[in-house]
Amino acid sequence: MRIGQKRGGSCAINKIQIKCCACGSTVLLRKTDTIQLVALIYKAEWNAPTWKMPQDNTKRAVAIVCDKCHREGRTPKEAIEIDVNHGGKVSFHALEELKRTETIA
Numbered sequence: 001m002r003i004g005q006k007r008g009g010s011c012a013i014n015k016i017q018i019k020c021c022a023c024g025s026t027v028l029l030r031k032t033d034t035i036q037l038v039a040l041i042y043k044a045e046w047n048a049p050t051w052k053m054p055q056d057n058t059k060r061a062v063a064i065v066c067d068k069c070h071r072e073g074r075t076p077k078e079a080i081e082i083d084v085n086h087g088g089k090v091s092f093h094a095l096e097e098l099k100r101t102e103t104i105a
């Protein structure tokens with residue numbers, strides 16, 4: 001248990017609803033066992049969350065998927081953006097609207 005978290009799950013993160021980037025279902029984080037991130041080979045035009053290869057500086061997009069899609073290996077259709085400068089506003093970007101980066105060897 002972390003500081004600020006109350007017994008019974010009234011911590012703020014338990015109230016966050018996240019849409020799965022593969023099936024589109026909305027999952028309350030407290031009802032999912034884990035938060036599964038998928039690293040995408042599409043360029044991210046936003047600040048977070050992203051990932052990079054050590055040898056280049058290209059920010060790449062990330063998807064969040066529900067436990068079921070992660071287990072079944074479903075491919076995400078969208079990437080997630082969380083704007084920490086605007087109260088953690090969550091946006092989704094369709095992958096076909098993003099620029100592909102080179103594949104990872």
Ligand SMILES: [Zn+2]
Nearest residue numbers: 020023066069
């Ligand atoms: Zn899903």
